[in-house]
Amino acid sequence: MGTVEAITPHEQTQTDEQAPLAHQCLYYMALMREAEDRIERKLYRQGKVLGGVYVGRGQEAIPVGTGLLAQPQDILLPSHRDMAVFFIRGVPVRRVIAQYMGRMGGLTRGRDGNMHMGDMRLGIVSIISALAATVPVASGVALALRYKGTGGVAFSYFGDGATSRGAWHEGVNFATVQKLPVVYICNNNQYAYSTPLELQMACANVADRGPAYNMPAEIVDGNDVFAVYEAAQRAIAHARSGRGPYLLECKTFRMTGHSAHDAAEYVPQSLFEEWAKLDPIERLEAKMLEHRWATREEIDRLRVDVVREVDEAVAWADASPCPDPVTLTEGVYETE
Numbered sequence: 059m060g061t062v063e064a065i066t067p068h069e070q071t072q073t074d075e076q077a078p079l080a081h082q083c084l085y086y087m088a089l090m091r092e093a094e095d096r097i098e099r100k101l102y103r104q105g106k107v108l109g110g111v112y113v114g115r116g117q118e119a120i121p122v123g124t125g126l127l128a129q130p131q132d133i134l135l136p137s138h139r140d141m142a143v144f145f146i147r148g149v150p151v152r153r154v155i156a157q158y159m160g161r162m163g164g165l166t167r168g169r170d171g172n173m174h175m176g177d178m179r180l181g182i183v184s185i186i187s188a189l190a191a192t193v194p195v196a197s198g199v200a201l202a203l204r205y206k207g208t209g210g211v212a213f214s215y216f217g218d219g220a221t222s223r224g225a226w227h228e229g230v231n232f233a234t235v236q237k238l239p240v241v242y243i244c245n246n247n248q249y250a251y252s253t254p255l256e257l258q259m260a261c262a263n264v265a266d267r268g269p270a271y272n273m274p275a276e277i278v279d280g281n282d283v284f285a286v287y288e289a290a291q292r293a294i295a296h297a298r299s300g301r302g303p304y305l306l307e308c309k310t311f312r313m314t315g316h317s318a319h320d321a322a323e324y325v326p327q328s329l330f331e332e333w334a335k336l337d338p339i340e341r342l343e344a345k346m347l348e349h350r351w352a353t354r355e356e357i358d359r360l361r362v363d364v365v366r367e368v369d370e371a372v373a374w375a376d377a378s379p380c381p382d383p384v385t386l387t388e389g390v391y392e393t394e
Contacts, residue, residue, distance in 0.1 A: 076284070077351035080342065083283045084357070087118040087339050088364045090142040093151055099316045108160035109172030114139030116281070116313030119338035120245050122146070123286025124213060124306075126243050128181075129293055131210035133199045135183045137194050138173045139245055139312075140215050147180040151367060156375035157225070163378030169389075182359065190220040193229030193242070200238035200303075211239045211297045219250025219268060222258050227319050230303065234271040237302035241293045244305065245280065247312035252324045265307040273303050280308030281338040284345075311336075 076167035094113040102111045114121070125147070128134055136143040144154055149165070157164030157175050167173040176184030183199065188191045196214035203210035220226050221244065233240045244264045248255050261267065268275025274296065278289040286308060293304035311333035315322035346352040 074349070074351070077346075077349070079126075079287070080284075080346050080351050081360075083119075083122050083287075084339070084342055084346065084352075085360060085364070086126070086142045086145055087283065087342065088361060089145055089151065089367065090118050090121070091113045091115060091339065092140060092364050092368045093154060093234045096372060097155065098314075101159065101372070102157075102318050103195075106157045107172070109158075110171070111158070111318035112138040112316065112317075113314060114141060114171060114245070114312075115226065116333065116337065117245055117308075117310045118142060119283035119286050119342075120243065120280050120308045120310065121215070123283045124215075124241070124290040126287065127290050128213060129210070130181070131203070131208040131211060132213060133181045133183060134201065134213040135185070135196050135199065135215060136213075136304030136349055137185055137189055137192075137215040137217060137245065139217070139247075143215075144175075144177075144182065147182055149177060149180065149182070150371070152371035152374040155368075155371045156378045159375050159378075160380065161375055161378035162381050163375055167385075167389075168381035188210070188223070188225070189216045190226040190229075192216065193220065193226045194232065195229075196240055196242075197233040197236075197238055200233060200240045201236065203239060204211040209298055211241060211294055213241050213243060215243045215245065217250060218244060218246040218248070218264050219253065219256055219258060220244075221252070221264050230271055230273070230305075231269075233303045234273050237300065239300070240303040241290070241297050242303060242305045244307045245310060245318075246307050248309050248329075249312055249316070251316045252320075263307055265305060268305040271303075273305055275305035275322075276308065278306055278308045280310035281333075281336045281341060283338060283342055309325060310338075 098111045098113050101107045117139050121142040127145045132279035134143050152161055153165055158172055160168050162168050165177055172185055176182045193214055196212045200212040246264050250258050263277055265277045276289050279285045289306055293306050296304045343357055
């Protein structure tokens with residue numbers, strides 16, 4: 059039967075060889091937070107963003123710790139809180155900003171003004187707003203990958219609330235029966251919109267659902283990028299070897315409301331204060347300083363460079379034109 063495994067901090071080993079990985083992780087985590095802060099706290103409030111804004115503040119270690127392990131033949135299906143996946147796969151920040159602003163420079167060329175974006179050339183499938191509905195799509199992607207024989211794996215991202223939906227169970231059941239190459243990555247941020255975990259599922263952990271499908275499942279500290287990275291290595295190796303899906307439950311917290319218009323008044327302030335002490339970026343910086351993988355000056359310089367990169371991206375996106383109405387049907391109907 060499938061098993062649930064808990065990973066504790068003492069099982070991780072830190073070596074100097076991890077220094078380059080730490081720098082890479084810090085860059086993408088800082089870039090994701092800066093880009094999302096700029097979108098949510100400035101552009102959205104300036105009326106320059108079209109559609110909703112849903113960010114992954116406090117959850118950056120999850121898309122970074124998993125996305126960095128993806129191979130070119132892998133297909134990623136990120137949720138609305140996994141922006142770093144786009145950057146890791148090669149999508150420029152300016153195109154993501156333009157996407158939120160509904161400009162031609164965005165990934166959908168102004169057709170959808172928020173997070174509904176993907177790029178199949180880079181192996182990124184656009185999200186479905188009802189996140190559980192993406193899980194059966196991931197199963198289909200994994201089936202196609204197996205037919206192609208490329209050794210590719212589907213990375214399926216979702217929140218804890220998705221695992222209480224029927225589509226999630228249908229997708230997982232199909233993938234486990236067929237032993238498809240899927241890694242399920244749950245951003246368990248404790249709230250499904252305004253519903254706390256204990257009011258939407260009776261089991262203690264999302265990972266507890268894995269054994270019911272004879273699927274190995276692992277509970278991970280989602281605010282420790284190295285813990286996520288190491289667990290993802292095990293999960294990907296399992297899926298790529300033909301042994302079927304693997305479930306990672308990344309325990310984290312949503313350090314904001316469900317969306318930009320949600321003040322999260324239903325969340326006790328004490329939870330924000332408690333989880334702020336576990337900020338994934340600050341934890342990584344502290345580890346880098348402790349192991350002398352970087353100096354304070356190097357980290358500060360990286361932060362300055364990230365802010366500059368986002369500044370330039372915003373300027374580029376702001377200068378990108380809105381789509382011409384005469385092109386409205388382009389890419390919608392077959393014309394040949």
